[in-house]
Amino acid sequence: MFFCAVTFFVGVAQAAPINGLFNTGVDDSGLVLPVGTLEQHYNMTGALSPANVISKHSTWVTPPTGSLWIGPSNGNFSDPVGDYSYILTFDLTGLVPTTAFISGKWSTDNTGVILLNDIDTGITQDSFMSLNNFNISDGFVPEINTLEFIVTNRPGSSTNPTGLLVANLTGQASPVPVPAAIWLLGSGLVGIAGFRKLPRKSIES
Numbered sequence: 001m002f003f004c005a006v007t008f009f010v011g012v013a014q015a016a017p018i019n020g021l022f023n024t025g026v027d028d029s030g031l032v033l034p035v036g037t038l039e040q041h042y043n044m045t046g047a048l049s050p051a052n053v054i055s056k057h058s059t060w061v062t063p064p065t066g067s068l069w070i071g072p073s074n075g076n077f078s079d080p081v082g083d084y085s086y087i088l089t090f091d092l093t094g095l096v097p098t099t100a101f102i103s104g105k106w107s108t109d110n111t112g113v114i115l116l117n118d119i120d121t122g123i124t125q126d127s128f129m130s131l132n133n134f135n136i137s138d139g140f141v142p143e144i145n146t147l148e149f150i151v152t153n154r155p156g157s158s159t160n161p162t163g164l165l166v167a168n169l170t171g172q173a174s175p176v177p178v179p180a181a182i183w184l185l186g187s188g189l190v191g192i193a194g195f196r197k198l199p200r201k202s203i204e205s
Helices: 178-196 200-204
Strands: 041-045 083-093 101-109 109-118 117-124 132-136 142-154 164-173
Touching: 083 164, 101 109, 101 117, 101 142, 109 132, 109 200, 132 142
Parallel strands: none
Antiparallel strands: 041 083, 083 142, 101 132, 101 164, 109 117, 109 142
């Protein structure tokens, strides 16, 4: 028996959540960590490292539920002047990168910029007293991606801490379409298996 298989794709399913996106200061379940513990998802480099879950400075915005400030030391101590890079890694395996979308809120002390896969998104922040929204809809790549928050601690005349707050971070993308030929082949094999299991008497009658 000869047959010709034509490959086409099943329609794109509804968007799926992107795995690996976490607010600052939470565990793998999204629950906030105790102040003073090691940050679990954002890998920080800079004059001091690694990042810790920290208490906020009196002038910093209050974190929304499900997030906390992170930084090299307590929010009531001075940190070295310079750049601090906070990198979050997430995976788009099984998802279409061109359909990916990420949104969230953030605050920094002092200034901040966001990079996606080492490319500047043009999104900036210059306030530790309020949360700003951000949205990213392009620049994603297959499989492993990096979201980087670069925070610059400028010189200060008094207590001069630095920190990052990321809240309400979510993302979604469309699943990679499944070739319909494979789906049909699988359905056919299941049907054949079911047919073979029928009693011989039922086939002959």
